[in-house]
Structures are given as C-alpha cells and as structure tokens.
Amino acid sequence: MKQILSTISMVTLLLASTSYAGSVSDKQGLTLDGAKKVIAATVAEAKRVNAPGGSIAVVDDGGNLLALERLDGSFAASANISIGKARTSALFKKPTKVFEDVIKGGRTSMVTLGGDLQNFTPLQGGIPLEWEGKVVGAIGVSGAASAQQDEELAIVGAKALDSMEMAGMVNGHSPLPVTYIENQKVAASFAKGAVLVGEDENMMHASHNYMVHASHRDKPGVVEIHEFDTDIVYVLKGSAQLITGGTPVGTKTIAPHEFRAPTVTGGETRTLVPGDVVIIPNGVPHWFKEVEAPFDYYVVKVR
C-alpha cells in the first residue's frame, strides 16, 4: 500500500513537472515597495526641477494601478491622466510618446484604440518599467510643467528601478560614494570660507539634497533669504550678532530662489559664540549684522 502511494505520488510529480515546463512560466512582478521607490525618486526629481505639481502613477504589467501620489497643488484631473499614461505604456510596452507622435504624424485613426482599451491615453509621459529586460509595469506622470517634463520625470522614476536592480534597492537610487575630506583641506576651507560639499550644478540632486559650507567672516554680511534651503549652523570660532526674521528692505534676487537685502526691520537678535547651534528654516531672513573676526561656522544647507 505504501509503495502504491509513493508510486502514485511519483507519477503525479512527474506529471506536474512536465506540465509545469510547458503550461506556465515564472515571471517577476513589481511589488508595492518597488512602486513606492519609483514614485519617491520621481517626486524627488519633481522637487529638484521645481515642477509646479504632478501626479505619479505606477501600474503593473497588466496596466492595473499599484500606487499613486498626487503632489500638493496639482490639478485634480492629473490623477486619472497619469493612470491612463501608465496603463497605456504598460499594455503596449512602449513610451506613450510613441502614440502621441503617431497621431500627430497623421494617423488620427489611432485614437479609436480608446474605444476598447479602458483609459487609453496616447499622451507623452508614460514610460515602461523594466526589470532584467522585461516590462514589469509602467510609470505615468501628468501635471508637471509640460508634456516634456512629465516624460522626463517618468524617465527618472523608471531609472530608479534599474538602479535598484544594479545596486540592491537603496531608497530608489544607487548608493552614493562616501565623502571624506581630510582635516587640512577643511582647515584651509575655513581660512577663506568655502563650499566643502556640493559646489556643482547637481548640488541639490534627488539623492544629494544638501550642501556643506566651511564659512568664514571677517565683516558683517547682508540679509540672506533662501527660498528652499534650511541652514543648520554650528559656530566654531569668534562671535557674531545674528538677526533672524523681520521684514527685509530692498530685497534683490541674486540667483534662482536666492534673495539678498541690505537691511531688515524688526526680527530677533542673538549673539552667537563658539558651540552654539542655530537652525534657520528656509524662507526666514537672517543677517550676521556684527562680526567679531575671525568668525568661523560650519553650515549644512538642507533642501
């Protein structure tokens, strides 16, 4: 009896394995975690390029929604449009720009696909998500500054999935190299006041949203207002009178999102000495009005 049973199970096993080989196949599916990381990378890029808003949808390979986020201030219809773009891209395994271009090129009859395919959206901004060469889903973006920007954001999101594949999923981007700055260079930077980390166009990168300054002052500064950057200050040497808040007078724009003024009315006054820490949130005017030189302070700018 026991032998029969085992034989039967042997036969069953054999049958199972033969049928498995031909009738079904293994495939990789995108998880919610993966979808969230793709969205996080896209949102970070949207903030970096100051997109006015945007909805970001991630669908699976069947075009069904896995995750969606609508950024504050985005127009409401963008949610559905982003789903449509992602769905269209996944079901055809193509960027949706292909359809927009084909229709623009004169093949207007392409729009009739919308009849059978629910939410067919032949608009630029949908990009397939690939894993090991296979389409596992798609991302759709709507509501950024333009169709072009929608697509650029979607591409960054899609690349985040690639880099997870390469680097083993680290917050949706590949791990950055460790930064080491030896003490002589730090000291030299403080001597003249310099940017330690972040003085390039990518300083506020999605995966690099900070700058570090080795700041040095011999005389008073002007009123500074950073639209996006929060300053975290640690005083090392000297002393200074810091005024925060108040109303700047004669404000000028010196660079995108950076404002300066010669003076301020009102505000709070503090005297900083070595060891003090001050955190100045973005948008708050601040002014080193009087300085007892040399005044050295370490600043981390966080965006």
Next chain:
Amino acid sequence: MIRSMMLAAMTMVLVVGVANAQLIEKTALTLDGAKKIAAAAEAKAKAEGARVVIAVVDDSGNLLLLERLDDTQVASVNVGIDKARTAAIYRRPSKVFEDQVKNGRVSALALHGAVALQGGVPITVNGKVIGAIGVSGETPQQDEDIAVAGAAVAASFAKQ
C-alpha cells in the same frame, strides 16, 4: 496723481473686503496627510494579513494617493477609489448606502457617483470632511475596519 493713488488704494480695500465675504476658509488634505492615513491603514492590513487596496481622495473625491498591497486582486483598485469617492462626496461612510439597499431602499443604487459598498470612510478634521479613504479586497467589515484605522489618524491633524 495722489488722488488716483488714493482711489486705487480704496478700490483695493474694497476688493479685498468683498473677496473676504465671497470666500470660505477650507482645510485641505495634503499628500503628506494622505500618506500618514494610508500608512496607518497599511499597518493594520499587514498585521491582519489582509490583501487590500487603500485609496485616499480629497474632498471632491479626486484621487490623492493609492496603494495596492502585494497579491491584492486588481479589481479592488477601482472599487477602493469608488468607495473613497462615495464617502467624500456624500460625507458619510459608504456603508450607509449598502445598509439602505439591504433594508429595501434599492433606489440608493441610483445615487450619482456613489457605490453602495461598505469600506469607504470620510476623513474629518474639526468636524469638516476634508477627504475620504476607501479600502477594498477583503470582507466588507474588514475593509471598513482598515479604513477606519486610517481615517482615525486625522484626529491628530486638528490645530491644537
């Protein structure tokens, strides 16, 4: 010149005054708030091994955020959004309509934009509905319990 400036200033005052009378202060749900609500619902779903879609909409019923937990039936995406929209635009749990139908008021099925399915719950701050959460994928009661766990987070959004 001075007179025209004064006129302009007076006009501005008038415009501002009129605008104030014509506008209403609203509390709006942000994406950050929606994320906190979804996170609480997701935590409860995971603790129970529930496979669900969690949808958060604004006060107009438009989608703000959605999550489909791994291995959830895909049909729940639209059902979850529908439940959330129902709770948002009718400012009551979608269960109200399911109960009405169950109790014989079949015409509740004709309500525009509503689904008579338990699992949609309004998100309320200081007594005002600012959005809703819809959950779909498990039993109607479990869906609603998960939605309630999410919506409860909004109590912490009220200004102290």
